[in-house]
Amino acid sequence: MLREQAYDVVIIGGGITALSHAWMAHQRGMRVALLQTGGSIDPGHTGSMLQVGHGPEQQALVQESRRLWLDWAGKAGFQVDTRGLWLLCRDMLETRVAEEFMDSTPAGARRADWLDPTDLDAALPHAAGALHFADEIQLDPSIASEAMTRWLSRAIDYFPHRQVLAVESGRVHTPTGVLKADRIFVAAGQHPWMPQSWNTPWQQYRCRLHVLNVQAAAPQPARPTVLSGLSLTHYATFAQCPSVQSLREQQQAVAPQLARHGMHLIMATGPDGSDILIGDAQAASPAEALVDDQTVDDALVDLAQATLGIQLQVRQRWQGSYLRTNQSSLCTEPVRGVHLVSLAGAASSLAPALANAAFAR
Structure with missing residues (x-):
């Protein structure tokens, strides 16, 4: 019964x-x-909350989620990394968009601070500076x-x-x-x-996701999660910056395959500095075919190596998909x-x- x-x-x-x-x-x-x-x-999954990916209208929700994650971690017994996030800028145009983002936010409401190259670790030799999002957290979902x-x-x-x-x-x-x-x-x-x-x-559709576990020849310094300048055009957070369209055109001219695969760079270094999770490439629209493509993984590794200035060895690959919607x-x-x-x-x-x-x- x-x-x-x-x-x-x-x-x-x-x-x-x-x-x-x-x-x-x-x-x-x-x-x-x-x-x-x-x-x-x-x-x-790189495990970053990526608060930077949410606009001002959602920041109260994101901050409340951060508070709850820290509370749940203490009660349920899992780790939350509170080292923050660096969004690296490597040229004048990326730096200009970052400055415009800073200038558009009142000092009392700023979500990020600017770091000069001397504020970054020596293992990031090609950076012109970085936006530092101190409230960013990372966890293994x-x-x-x-x-x-x-x-x-x-x-x-x-x-x-x-x-x-x-x-x-x-x-x-x-x-x-x-x-x-x-x-x-x-x-x-x-x-x-x-x-x-x-x-x-x-209006659901499947979005392709590429993430890799890579190892550097020598352990990397303990650092925040790292994003590249591609995130300045990937996230709507920066859409209102006057120079963002010029940056998008520059990126499409220099590396059209990155835009085609909806790719931007996220690097999360493990606690001991030996393992780095890098991602991700995503389908840019519902119509894009979900095809396993080795060239996407290779492009991610090349991008990470250029950003860090070191050689990386791939230890593990994930190519999966997750559900996306139109909102x-x-x-x-x-x-x-x-x-x-x-x-x-x-x-x-x-x-x-x-x-x-x-x-x-």
């Missing part, structure tokens, strides 16, 4: 978005069921997810790999019974039970009490704060 179980909230999903909502609901004293669906988080799941499994009703057959207002149907709740949250993903009409607002974040309610949450690749930086807000109401 099928069972009926009653909760305050039921959460469906297998990633940071679902875990964040489960955590915050539990913190509010609610009876929570988490149906963890889908696979584990891919280890191919797969390790954080495992730690949060262990912690939550002792505090809530946790159903790993539980199949969902259907969801309607107030009810989640599974092969073993029905879970009843006034509030149901579904983290965006490929759910076979989901009606097509629920997915329509997202940076989206929460819809297709039927009463059922909330669909899509964060379009920004779960680490937005999910904790949005989950906190969802249960503060």
Whole structure:
């Protein structure tokens, strides 16, 4: 006989978005069921929150997520790196865009400081300077997810790999019974039970991601996460800078393959300086074919070597994909009490704060 179980909230999903909502609901004293669906988080991830990728309208959310990550790390027992982030500038045009970004922000609200070459370590000989985002944090999403799941499994009703057959207002149907709740949250993903009409607002597509684990001939200094000047045209944060279009044209003329693959450089050095995670290249549009391409990995390595001025040996490669949408974040309610949450690749930086807000109401 099928069972009926009653909760305050039921959460469906297998990633940071679902875990964040489960955590915050539990913190509010609610009876929570988490149906963890889908696979584990891919280890191919540089782990940076990349606050720099979010505009001023989302900075309050990003800062709240940062605060929550530090709190969760202490409780669940995983590491958060607080060394910050350097966005390196290597020529006059990149430096000009960085200066315009600094000048456009009132001193009291600045998210970054400018570092001269003498402020950077000697292993970055080609940099003309850098924007320093001191509040940036880095974590391993797969390790954080495992730690949060262990912690939550002792505090809530946790159903790993539980199949969902259907969801309607107030009810989640599974092969073993029905879970009843006034509030149901579904983290965006490929759910076979989901009606097509629920997915329509997202215009979902798969985005290709390339990440590599490389090793330098000699250990690198402990340094913040490093971005290259390509990030100045990759992120909308810098879109209003007057010189950004000139920089984009320069980049497309010098290295058109980087723009074609939606590529920019992220380098995260491990604690002992021996391993460096570098990424990433992404499909630039829904129409771009997801083709495994060795030349993309080679271009990433060449870019990292040119930035660091050293030779790198590839130890491990990840070529995967993740779900993107036409909007940076989206929460819809297709039927009463059922909330669909899509964060379009920004779960680490937005999910904790949005989950906190969802249960503060």
